[in-house]
Each structure stands twice: as C-alpha cells, then as structure tokens.
Amino acid sequence: MTERELFDSYHKDVYRTCYYMLQHAQDAEDACHDIFIMVFRQQWSSVEHIKAWLMRITMNHCLNVLKKKKTKRDKQKLVQIQHDQSAGLTKTPDDIVIERAEAEEYATLLHQLPDKLRAVVTLRYSSDMSTAEIAETLHIPAGTVKSRLHKALKLLRRDMETNDRLHMKGEKTLGIH
The missing domain is CATH 1.10.10.10 (Winged helix-like DNA-binding domain superfamily/Winged helix DNA-binding domain)
Known part of the structure; x- marks a missing residue:
C-alpha cells in the first residue's frame, strides 16, 4: 500500500475521530494533517492491523492536543486571577x-x-x-x-x-x- 492509498483509505476515519475528540473543524484538520505526517515518517508498511494502529495514534494525538489546550486555558486563568488581584478584586x-x-x-x-x-x-x-x-x-x-x-x-x-x-x-x- 502506498502513502496515497493509505491516506485515501483512512483520512475520513481519522478526520471524523479528530473532529469528534476536538469539537472544532480547524483543529481536526490540523490534527489529521499532523497524524499522517507522523505515520508517514514511521515504518507503517509492516503494521498488521493498520486501521487499529492508525486510530490508536489518532486518539493519542487528540488527547495530547486536548491536554495542551487545557494547559493553555489554565495559564490564561492564572493570568486573569493575577490581573484581578492587581485590580483589587481579591x-x-x-x-x-x-x-x-x-x-x-x-x-x-x-x-x-x-x-x-x-x-x-x-x-x-x-x-x-x-x-x-x-x-x-x-x-x-x-x-x-x-x-x-x-x-x-x-x-x-x-x-x-x-x-x-x-x-x-x-x-x-x-x-x-
């Protein structure tokens, strides 16, 4: 199976999973792109159950994206708290x-x-x-x-x-x- 065949066969499944996990179309597209880049850099041709392997990578990547988003939100909350404290809203x-x-x-x-x-x-x-x-x-x-x-x-x-x-x-x- 070539890279193109792999992409054509599974990109809809990967995108759908990304969209379900991330709840945002642009984030899902970005994640889908990142996932296929990661897959193509690995020795994927010897994988026996390629769809299961690809979906596991997809889930892990989406969970990592969600963790990064949460960290970013937490930092923004901290900045807001610091702002509130400096504004006398403590x-x-x-x-x-x-x-x-x-x-x-x-x-x-x-x-x-x-x-x-x-x-x-x-x-x-x-x-x-x-x-x-x-x-x-x-x-x-x-x-x-x-x-x-x-x-x-x-x-x-x-x-x-x-x-x-x-x-x-x-x-x-x-x-x-």
Whole structure:
C-alpha cells in the first residue's frame, strides 16, 4: 500500500475521530494533517492491523492536543486571577479560609470513595474529560464509566446530605442534580 492509498483509505476515519475528540473543524484538520505526517515518517508498511494502529495514534494525538489546550486555558486563568488581584478584586481572608476548608472537606469525601469510582469522578470533573475519553483512558466500556460515575455521585450525595455546609455547594461543584 502506498502513502496515497493509505491516506485515501483512512483520512475520513481519522478526520471524523479528530473532529469528534476536538469539537472544532480547524483543529481536526490540523490534527489529521499532523497524524499522517507522523505515520508517514514511521515504518507503517509492516503494521498488521493498520486501521487499529492508525486510530490508536489518532486518539493519542487528540488527547495530547486536548491536554495542551487545557494547559493553555489554565495559564490564561492564572493570568486573569493575577490581573484581578492587581485590580483589587481579591477575596477577603475569611473567604479564602472558608474555600480552603470546603476544598479539604470535598477532598476527604472524594478520597473515601473506592479507587475505581474516585478515578472516574476525578477524570470527569477535575480533568473535564468526556465519558468516551475516560473509557479510552481507563480501558473500560463507556457504560461502565457511566455506571461508576452514577454510583460515585450517589455516594457523594449521601455523604454530603449529612453535612449541610457542603450539600448545596457540592451539587454545583460535582455536578450532582
């Protein structure tokens, strides 16, 4: 199979996956281009299951792009916080103490969850990953991700109901409805 045949056979699948993962046409086109450049630089002709291999490269590349975007957003948030602080929009010491105490209580509740449930909640709400991304990362079916997330949120809701201070805020923070 030539490079042209490989591209013609799989570029639609690669682009579709990139578009699904990145949710932006231009980013998907750029990623698709980068992926085929990477593939053509490797010894791809000896690969037995070329489509599976190519899709694995595609998924990994898209996850890397998403991580870079998240890092960029985090840096932008930090700049915004620094700007707000210099503009006098800082929080009072009391607000900071309360937020830290609540964060510690959330962390305590989260760490009480079994590892499998905690991993799903952390990836979903801390890393802002979709169900499909979590499934791919943990090598489990998407349905398992959903059931673990549901069970974890149910347990957290139960624990928060015993602590009135966390209950209302916890619903927003952890996506509990």
